Amino acid sequence: MSTPTDAQRMEKIVSLCKRRGFIFQSSEIYGGLNGAWDYGPLGVELKRNLKNYWWRVMVHERDDVVGMDGAILTHPAVLKASGHVEGFSDPMVDCRTCKAHLRADQLVEKKGVKQCPNCGGKDLTEARQFNLMFETHVGASAEESSIAYLRPETAQSIFVQFKNILEMSRKKLPFGIAQIGKAFRNEINPRNFTFRSREFEQMELEYFCRPEQGMDLLEYWKEERLKFYENIGIASAKLHVLNVPDAERAFYSKGTYDIEYEFPFGRQELEGVAYRTDYDLSQHQKASGKSLEYFDEETREKFVPHVVEPSAGVDRTVLAMICEAYAEDEAPNDKGQMESRVVLRLHPRMAPIKCAIFPLLKNKEPLVAKAKEVVALLRPQMTVFYDETGAIGRRYRRQDEIGTPFGVTVDFETLGERDPALRDTVTLRDRDSMQQERVAIKDLAGRLVSRVV
C-alpha cells in the first residue's frame, strides 16, 4: 500500500504533468475518455526521446536486430492462433447495488463474504470472463467474418511476419525483430494515471534463437534491459527484478523476469523479459499451415526457433522517468532568499528541452539579438527554448520544473561592456547543482552535445 506521502507526491506529479503540458486527459473538454491520455508539447518530446533511444540501442547499434512496424488492425485468425481470442480475459463481476463493473480480484472480503469495494454491497453477479480485446468491424458488410481486433500487443505482428523478414534480411540465428507501436486493452478499471490505460505504446523485441540458447539469452536480455533503465536515469536502487515463479508464468514460458519500478503508488511492472520457447511461432505455423521453420546451414537442421522477448511499456517508462525525476528542494530567488523549488531531474538525454536561452533583459536589443544568435547556433543540434519574460530566477525555475538540464544567460558581460575578455561568453547554469560558469559561446555546442544526445 502506498503511504499518504506517496499519494500526495503522485498528486503533485499528475498536476505538474497537466500544468506544464506533459500529459492531458484525452477528450478532456468533453469530460474525458477513461483510460486514454494525450501527450502535450513536453510529453511528446520526452516520449520521442525514450523511443528513439530504445530504437538506437536495440536496433541501430546492433548487427543482429532489425525493426518493423505492423498494423494495429489485426485479422482474427492471428489472435485465435496466439490464444488471445480464447484466453485473454479477466474474470469480472457486477455489483447489483451500485451497478459497478468490477474485476473479480478487486472485491473486498469481509468475514469471509465478498463485498463491492465501492458501496460495500454483497449482491454480486457470478464471475464471468471478460475479453480484454477491442473489437471492430472492417468493410461494409456486417458479417461475422468482418471482425478485426485492435492488437493487444505488438508481438504478434512480429511472429506473423517472421518468415518474410527472415527471407529478406538473410539473418542467421540468433537475431531479433524489434517494434514500437500502440496496443489496446479494454481494461475493466484503468488506474494509476497513465500506468494502466486502455491505449498504450509498447517497445518489444522478439529475439529468435536455437532452443539451447534460450535460458542464457533470457539472462543476457534481463541484464541489457536493466542497463537501459540506468542509462535513461532510473536509479538501479528503485528497480527490482522479480523471477516469476513457475505457477504464475504463462504455461509455455520456461522463465520470465519482471522488471519492476517503485512508483509512488507501489512497486509495479515496467517490463517483462520472457523466454517464450517456440510457442508463438508453432501456434502460427499450425494455424496458418505455413512453415515458420528455420534452416540452420551449419547443422543442416530445420526447426521452429525459440524466442526471448523483452517487452517494455512506453507510457510506463515515461511515467517512471517523471516519478524518478520529481524533486523538491530549495533555490535562491532573485533577491537571494531561499525558496522551495520543484525540479525534474530528468536524464539530459531524455529531457524534452536541452537548453534554455535567456537574454538578461528583454528591452535591451543587443542582449536579445545575441541570445537569438545562441538559439540559432544550438538549434541544429538540440531542442532549445528561448524565454525573455520575467525575472531571471523565475525563468530558471520554469525550466527546472520541466527538467531542462542547461540554462544559458546572455548578459552585459557577453556584450563586452564591462570586461573585453568576457565578450561573447555566457553563463551556463546546471539544473541540478545550480552552479553557474562562464563559457565562450563558440564552445557551447561542443560542451553540451555529448551530454544531451
Add this chain to the structure above:
Amino acid sequence: MSTPTDAQRMEKIVSLCKRRGFIFQSSEIYGGLNGAWDYGPLGVELKRNLKNYWWRVMVHERDDVVGMDGAILTHPAVLKASGHVEGFSDPMVDCRTCKAHLRADQLVEKKGVKQCPNCGGKDLTEARQFNLMFETHVGASAEESSIAYLRPETAQSIFVQFKNILEMSRKKLPFGIAQIGKAFRNEINPRNFTFRSREFEQMELEYFCRPEQGMDLLEYWKEERLKFYENIGIASAKLHVLNVPDAERAFYSKGTYDIEYEFPFGRQELEGVAYRTDYDLSQHQKASGKSLEYFDEETREKFVPHVVEPSAGVDRTVLAMICEAYAEDEAPNDKGQMESRVVLRLHPRMAPIKCAIFPLLKNKEPLVAKAKEVVALLRPQMTVFYDETGAIGRRYRRQDEIGTPFGVTVDFETLGERDPALRDTVTLRDRDSMQQERVAIKDLAGRLVSRVV
C-alpha cells in the same frame, strides 16, 4: 487512366517492396487483412526518416510550433462536434448479382444505366450513406454510451487540446500545434497498394492565426510544403498544386490546395493545405461549453482563432518517395559486362541504410577486421550495413535496389599491401553515378554525415 507501362511499373514496385522488406501485406500468412499494411525492416526506417525530418522541420526548427501526441480512441462527443458522426460517409450500393459492396461513384454507366463494375449486373440496391469511422466499445458495459471511435484524422485531438496547450506554452498567435499519428477510415474499397488504406498515418499541423492572416498563411504553408517535398527528393515537375474550386471545398473552408503527385496509377493527393477558418474551434466551443477563445494582449480582443492546416499522409509520401526513386538502368557486372540494374534513387537523407560496408573477400581476416572497424566508426552517426557475401558487384546491386547511397569497399590497398600511401583508404562508391573514389577512412564520416542526416 494509367497506361499498361505504368501498371507494370507499379507491379514491379509492389514486388520490390515485398521482396526487400519495405512493405508486407498485414496478417499475410492468414490471407491478409484488406486495407492494412506492415512495414518491414527497410520500410520502417524509411518511414522513420520521413517522420523525423517532418518533425525537425515543422517543430524543432521553428519557434512558433509545438508538438503533441493524442490518443486514437476518441470520445464520440468530439466527432459529433466536428461533424464526422453525421457527415463522414460515402454513398454506397450493393450489387444483388455478385454481392459486391461498391462506392456509388464507382458504378459504370452504360447506355444511361448504372452497372456493377465487377459483374456488369444492373440489379443494384439504392444508395445509402456508409459512415467511414471505425467504432468500438470501451469498458465492460455494452451501453450506447460506451461507444468510442478510432480517430478518422489526427486534427481533432489538436483542436480539443487547444486551450490546454495555449495555456501551458504561453504562445502568441500565430502559432501551430503539430502531430504525427495513426488514423483510421473504413474505406469501402482500399486500393492502389498503400495509397488508400484503412489504417494510415498522418502528419498534421494546425496553425492558428488571426482571421485576417488566414489567406496569406494558406499561401505561405503551400509554399513551405512544396519545399518539403523537394527536400526529400520528390521532383517538383511531378508535383501539382490543385486550387480546389469553391464548389468542391468543405463549406467552412475559404481556400484549399491539394498537393498532388504523379503516381504510376495516376495523379493523386499527397497533402491538403486548407484554410479551415474558425470552424473547428467554434464547433468544439459550442458543443463542450468551454471557451476556446484567445485573448490578444495588444489589441485587447478576445476571439476564436482561425486555422490553416497542412495535412500530409505518411504512407502516401513513403509510397511517392519509392515510386519517384524507382529506376532501371545498366551497370557493369563483375566481368565488366553491362547488365540491367534496379536502383532506388532515394534522397540520401531518406534512405533506410546510409552506407554499406564490404570487405573485398570474406575469407581474408585482415579485410574483414578492417571492414568491421569501419562499421564501428560510422555506426554512431548513421545506419550502416555490413555484407561479406557474394561477388562485390552483386553486393553493390543488392544495395542499389534498396537505395543505399554509399558503398565502402575494404580491399588490399586498404591494408597497404600494394602502395603504402593507400593504407587505410577505401573505395567510396556513389549509388547514382556509380563512380568510385579513394577516401581515407578517417575522412569518411565527415564526408558522409552532412549528406545523409
